[in-house]
Amino acid sequence: MPPRPQAQPPPSASRQRSSSDPFRAFLQPPEDETPEQREARLKREEEAKKRSDNIDRMLRHDEKSRRRKKTVKVLLLGQSESGKSTTLKQFQLLHTPAAFRQERLAWRFVIYLNLVRSIRRILEAIAPEENNGLDDDDYGDSYETASIIISGPERPSSSLAGSQPNYEHYRRRLAPLMDLEQRLITVLSDPEDNDEQEATHLPSSSSFPDAPRNLQHAASIASFHAPSGHMIGRPAPRITIPPPPPLSTSPSTSSSSYGYSSFSSSSHGNPLSPTSPTASIMSSSTNELAVRTGSSWRRHFTNLGKVQSQKTPLSGEVEGWWEDPNDPVHTLNRSAETMKELWRDPRVRNRLEEKQIRLEESSGFFLEEITRVTAKMYFPTDDDVLKARLKTTGVVEHTFSLAKDSEWRGVEWRIYDVGGARNQRQAWAPYFDDVNAIIFLAPISAFDQVLAEDPSVNRLEDSFQLWKSVVENKLLAHVNIVLFLNKIDLLKKKLEDGVRLQHYLTYDHPNDYATITHCGCSPSSPHPGETDPTCRVPQPIQHNTPEVDSE
Numbered sequence: 001m002p003p004r005p006q007a008q009p010p011p012s013a014s015r016q017r018s019s020s021d022p023f024r025a026f027l028q029p030p031e032d033e034t035p036e037q038r039e040a041r042l043k044r045e046e047e048a049k050k051r052s053d054n055i056d057r058m059l060r061h062d063e064k065s066r067r068r069k070k071t072v073k074v075l076l077l078g079q080s081e082s083g084k085s086t087t088l089k090q091f092q093l094l095h096t097p098a099a100f101r102q103e104r105l106a107w108r109f110v111i112y113l114n115l116v117r118s119i120r121r122i123l124e125a126i127a128p129e130e131n132n133g134l135d136d137d138d139y140g141d142s143y144e145t146a147s148i149i150i151s152g153p154e155r156p157s158s159s160l161a162g163s164q165p166n167y168e169h170y171r172r173r174l175a176p177l178m179d180l181e182q183r184l185i186t187v188l189s190d191p192e193d194n195d196e197q198e199a200t201h202l203p204s205s206s207s208f209p210d211a212p213r214n215l216q217h218a219a220s221i222a223s224f225h226a227p228s229g230h231m232i233g234r235p236a237p238r239i240t241i242p243p244p245p246p247l248s249t250s251p252s253t254s255s256s257s258y259g260y261s262s263f264s265s266s267s268h269g270n271p272l273s274p275t276s277p278t279a280s281i282m283s284s285s286t287n288e289l290a291v292r293t294g295s296s297w298r299r300h301f302t303n304l305g306k307v308q309s310q311k312t313p314l315s316g317e318v319e320g321w322w323e324d325p326n327d328p329v330h331t332l333n334r335s336a337e338t339m340k341e342l343w344r345d346p347r348v349r350n351r352l353e354e355k356q357i358r359l360e361e362s363s364g365f366f367l368e369e370i371t372r373v374t375a376k377m378y379f380p381t382d383d384d385v386l387k388a389r390l391k392t393t394g395v396v397e398h399t400f401s402l403a404k405d406s407e408w409r410g411v412e413w414r415i416y417d418v419g420g421a422r423n424q425r426q427a428w429a430p431y432f433d434d435v436n437a438i439i440f441l442a443p444i445s446a447f448d449q450v451l452a453e454d455p456s457v458n459r460l461e462d463s464f465q466l467w468k469s470v471v472e473n474k475l476l477a478h479v480n481i482v483l484f485l486n487k488i489d490l491l492k493k494k495l496e497d498g499v500r501l502q503h504y505l506t507y508d509h510p511n512d513y514a515t516i517t518h519c520g521c522s523p524s525s526p527h528p529g530e531t532d533p534t535c536r537v538p539q540p541i542q543h544n545t546p547e548v549d550s551e
Ligand SMILES: Nc1nc2c(ncn2[C@@H]2O[C@H](COP(=O)(O)OP(=O)(O)OP(=O)(O)O)[C@@H](O)[C@H]2O)c(=O)[nH]1
Pocket: 078, 079, 080, 081, 082, 083, 084, 085, 086, 087, 258, 259, 361, 362, 363, 386, 387, 388, 389, 390, 391, 392, 393, 418, 419, 420, 421, 486, 487, 488, 489, 490
């Protein structure tokens, strides 16, 4: 009889355990197991353990990747120029700073265009009445930005009232900038782009066109991009929710002096998908330069940045863009002194004040930085990029993770930035179905402004109606909605400058920032007027009320 294996417990003990653990007894080796049988059994057990360990490992891996793939989808909503793209840029700067900085140089042309457009707006404002609007045929409407102010009866007037700025002097000397504007638009627009084919590059600075293109070119780009009249044209009064497009999971890549005054959140989440597969930059002479859905505009910019950043301004070894005689920086540099003279001219300032044009509320930031921005080796700072204005059309997606934050580690954040102009809002609805959170931006400084796309509508009124449509939308009943009251710096400045809220709202309280920001607004009641009947939005002038319709 073969000897029992040493590790074999005595039958009595085995029987004892078996009374409490039936599987144990079942797994016990037979009492008469031979050494060969034992060796084979141990081998089988070892293989089974390996298989089991593999399965465990796979399960652990699946669980990890399941956790890693957890996605939080955030939609940025709000009217045009409310600050959605700026908020997105702030997210990018915070969480993907390397990618943000890689694109900085490419923003140079956008900043130039912002500056040149501000100069054009000033020239339009100081032009003699019969000449007002420069060449209207060429330069389009004058209400392209949010800086249009509703007439208020008591604007402070200056002792310079009546004295005329020397329009002809400025017009002649700044004429090259007016040409440059169109050249910049041409460079930033992509004539090859269409709805079927993404354009993939922008010309480098050396291929900057020498002569301004016919303005119809830019306009035709804009209209070319208008699918069924949706993207361009008069505002759509209602938003109807089309059936959700197929799920898209493709990610695209794409703080500052700004701040938010307060936020309230209401708890009221499924897959989002871009509405248009195409992307590009588009513009027209009558509209702001706009960026379209998707990633290719960023690719344009990144490529442009790469081309130029090979010639780093610090290396001193290779030529920089400033050595290219066709680079727009030279025209800007030559015109810098005249631009500064224009911007500092008290008669000009007075005329802007009379016409209630506040360039600082749109792309006018760079007027304060003319020397730096027009320097030959100008390299945009983070803050410059944050302030640069590029209107969004369609939906732009940005993906990032909070790697260092343990609580959110492994979670993918997807932020969707939409165009906020009225004719862009129909692109929002397909995203309602699958979003986890909405950040709604309301620029509270806009009480004395009208919509660029419809000058009969007060911007604050539009923001309220839009907010109401969003919070009342049934599809968003379970979505976390955060309200950012934005542009508080501009509100403060406006109030300090003596602009009175009561000229625009039914309001009977002191005209100071603290009182105004607390009047009738609370997290539970974000609509002024609900808690204080003396503080409410003015009755709308006849206009198309923006609505988000879930039918
Ligand atoms: N002063 C000030 N300017 C701001 C603030 N937030 C945004 N801006 C500026 O307002 C302008 C419009 O901001 P965007 O972020 O482009 O607005 P948007 O909501 O994306 O607009 P659309 O793309 O047209 O829908 C830009 O020039 C920003 O730099 C703010 O808090 N204060």
